[in-house]
Amino acid sequence: MSPTGGDLEGAATMKNLEVCLTPALLPLFDIEGSVVVVIDIFRATSSICYGIDNGATAIIPVAKVEECAAYREKGLDYLLAAERDGKVVDGFDFGNSPFSYTKQKVEGKTVVLTTTNGTHALHMSIKAKRIVIGSFLNITSLCNWLKQQPDNILLVCAGWKNNFNLEDTLFAGAIAEQLKGLDYKWDDAAIAANDMYQLAKADLNLYLKKSSHGERMKQLGILEDIDFCLNVDITTAIPVLEGERLVRLV
């Protein structure tokens, strides 16, 4: 039996549920025909979900540190966030730790953000029908919205510098779990991601301790960030890209 619960005859009319394991593989997918969910669990998309839920007016993802810095001259309402290799870039207000995206810090503000992987994946997906942002923080809210969409779904894992990582793929598998039983045709990566989720779901944190990024973050001393990013359903906002700005989907 197919994991989608569908049968072969129905395949022609079924929507696709696909997982792009790293941005380097995006050219292989029909981005234009899909709603894209951008996933960078540690930590960009978790922080974006938290910031938008906490009332940030918008978050502007930019590719380069210099683009981010250029906003400094546009006024005091911009908070500038720049992360490279897991650290805040010198001279910036903050990076992509979720604890920088509290209500107290971001409410009513616009954040300009550049990160190693997350903003890269977002810009690579720019031709999508719609781009939304996913994390464990908003997963059920996001999946409820996805279920109502008539389009193919493409889950884009930001990975680490264009390579595969466990945590983003695991989250793609968690989304697939919520879409199980609906009429989607899964690709092999969706099947694999969901299998990983089956192994991990009892204790996400324990499972991810073995990931290379978990090890990296331990060395950076940001284990609290990991714990926070694995909180399930503590927010309901779905960040969506409108023009160049991520705003709350209404």
Next chain:
Amino acid sequence: MSPTGGDLEGAATMKNLEVCLTPALLPLFDIEGSVVVVIDIFRATSSICYGIDNGATAIIPVAKVEECAAYREKGLDYLLAAERDGKVVDGFDFGNSPFSYTKQKVEGKTVVLTTTNGTHALHMSIKAKRIVIGSFLNITSLCNWLKQQPDNILLVCAGWKNNFNLEDTLFAGAIAEQLKGLDYKWDDAAIAANDMYQLAKADLNLYLKKSSHGERMKQLGILEDIDFCLNVDITTAIPVLEGERLVRLV
């Protein structure tokens, strides 16, 4: 605990065990510093293992159908094999079904082979310290040899047209299983592949029935090929690339 059984202090001296999930990701890896295992379970690398074990003098992997055809004029000792999209290309002796690589057909012969994915992965890996060919047919023999190598190991999944597939990743996970407990530092893809193997090992065939390629092969009417390619340890030969020819490692 790390799945490698090693500790952090030892990390600097540990060899890497990495899985490249598709040839499109090869530029991210240190190919030059690694022994590469090329993996295209359905069906190229299974057939190559079977053919070399059955006494083929050599198998010459070529990228294009035209290159393969050009050998026609070089003499009758060449068997020409060309597969595209799972089918034998018109005008060729055979494609990549393992049943074309029996002792009766290939002993003492040189096969010139081009396939959709497997030969592509092989050519993309050409700068490796050494390139060997893996499949379930020769897995234990291959792993025993790998364990003796002083170099990093890079498992290259041929995938399907540069995208991820289940069966090649699963086999990479099966190799990782045999190298467990030795001093290798696993990347995230190796961890994920081995997790998939844990879920699948009780019944590989059942697990792979849900793969997109399994579905594709069912439609092509080559289910017997799938069954055959999942035979574990029915051969001992390790095909290795010497110049432009795959020959038996001695």
